[in-house]
Amino acid sequence: MLQFTNTALAGLVLGMIFAAFALALVLIWRSTRILNFAQAPMAVLTTYIALVMIEDGRPYWLAFVVALLAGLVLGAVLERVVIRPVEGKPDINAVILTLGLFIVFKSGAEVIFGTKLRTYPPTFGIRGIEIGDTTIGITTSDFFTIGAVIATLVLLVALFRFTDLGLKMRAAANNQEVAGLLGVKVGAMLTLGWALAAVVGSLSGLLIAAGGLVQPSYMDSIVVFGFIAAVIGGLESPAGAVVGGLLLGFSLSFVSGYLSAQLVALVALGILMTVLTLRPGGLFTATQGRRV
Incomplete structure (x- = not known):
C-alpha cells in the first residue's frame, strides 16, 4: 500500500511538472499560433540567472522573481527582434526558427555557465511528509510545485475567458488583419503573448530545477513530455494541458x-x-473537424 501511495504521489508531482511546461506551450500557441520549441533552453537560461544570484548570496525569492522577469524580457525581445520578421510568412518558417533558437540558447548556456552539474536549492524542505511512523513520498517543495501550477492554470483561464486583454490576444492570433481593423494592436498582443509564455516557461524551469541538479540540457526530456501533455489535452486548453x-x-x-x-x-x-486516434484535436478540443 505504501509503495502504491508513493508511486501515485510521484506521478502527481511528475504530472504537474509536465503540466507546467505544457501550459507555456498552450499559452504561446493560443496567443500567437506559434509553437516555441526554444521554450526549454530559454527557461534554462533564466534558471541559471536565479542560480547565480543564489550562489552569490542573494535571497532565494529575489532570485526567483528576477528569473521570471528575465523570462518576460527575453520573450518580448525575441518576438520583436527575431520572430516579427517571419510573422505572416508560412508557418514552417517560425517552426524552423524556434528550432534554431533551441540550438543557439542551449549552446549559449553551455558556453556561459559550463556543462558541469550544479545543485539548485529546494524551494522548501525535501524531506517526505511524516504521518505517524510512516514517511510518504511528497515534500513541501512538491506542494509548492502543485500549488504554483494550479495558480498558473487559474490565471490563464481567467485571462482568456474573462478579460478584454485575453480576447484581444486570441483575436490577434486567429486573424491579424481583422483584429487590426477592429482596433486591436496586433503587434503588442503578439509581443505580450511571447512575454507571458516565457514567464510561464521560466516558472516551469525553476520548479523542475528546485532541489535537483541542473546543467544546460536538464530540461531536454521535459520538452518531449511537456509537448505530449499539451497535445493530449489540446493545444487550445490550459485545463487540458x-x-x-x-x-x-x-x-x-x-x-x-x-x-x-x-x-x-x-x-x-x-x-x-x-488520444490522437480517438480525438485528433486532443481531449479538450472545443470543435470537431467535419468529415467529408
Missing part, C-alpha cells in the same frame, strides 16, 4: 515503478497515439 500532464505523469510513474523505466518512452508514445 494540466490533465494531459497528470495523465502522462501517473502513467509513467506506475510503469516505471511496477514494470520498467525502459518502457516509459514507449508508453508515452502509446498514450499520444491513442
Whole structure:
C-alpha cells in the first residue's frame, strides 16, 4: 500500500511538472499560433540567472522573481527582434526558427555557465511528509510545485475567458488583419503573448530545477513530455494541458515503478497515439473537424 501511495504521489508531482511546461506551450500557441520549441533552453537560461544570484548570496525569492522577469524580457525581445520578421510568412518558417533558437540558447548556456552539474536549492524542505511512523513520498517543495501550477492554470483561464486583454490576444492570433481593423494592436498582443509564455516557461524551469541538479540540457526530456501533455489535452486548453500532464505523469510513474523505466518512452508514445486516434484535436478540443 505504501509503495502504491508513493508511486501515485510521484506521478502527481511528475504530472504537474509536465503540466507546467505544457501550459507555456498552450499559452504561446493560443496567443500567437506559434509553437516555441526554444521554450526549454530559454527557461534554462533564466534558471541559471536565479542560480547565480543564489550562489552569490542573494535571497532565494529575489532570485526567483528576477528569473521570471528575465523570462518576460527575453520573450518580448525575441518576438520583436527575431520572430516579427517571419510573422505572416508560412508557418514552417517560425517552426524552423524556434528550432534554431533551441540550438543557439542551449549552446549559449553551455558556453556561459559550463556543462558541469550544479545543485539548485529546494524551494522548501525535501524531506517526505511524516504521518505517524510512516514517511510518504511528497515534500513541501512538491506542494509548492502543485500549488504554483494550479495558480498558473487559474490565471490563464481567467485571462482568456474573462478579460478584454485575453480576447484581444486570441483575436490577434486567429486573424491579424481583422483584429487590426477592429482596433486591436496586433503587434503588442503578439509581443505580450511571447512575454507571458516565457514567464510561464521560466516558472516551469525553476520548479523542475528546485532541489535537483541542473546543467544546460536538464530540461531536454521535459520538452518531449511537456509537448505530449499539451497535445493530449489540446493545444487550445490550459485545463487540458494540466490533465494531459497528470495523465502522462501517473502513467509513467506506475510503469516505471511496477514494470520498467525502459518502457516509459514507449508508453508515452502509446498514450499520444491513442488520444490522437480517438480525438485528433486532443481531449479538450472545443470543435470537431467535419468529415467529408
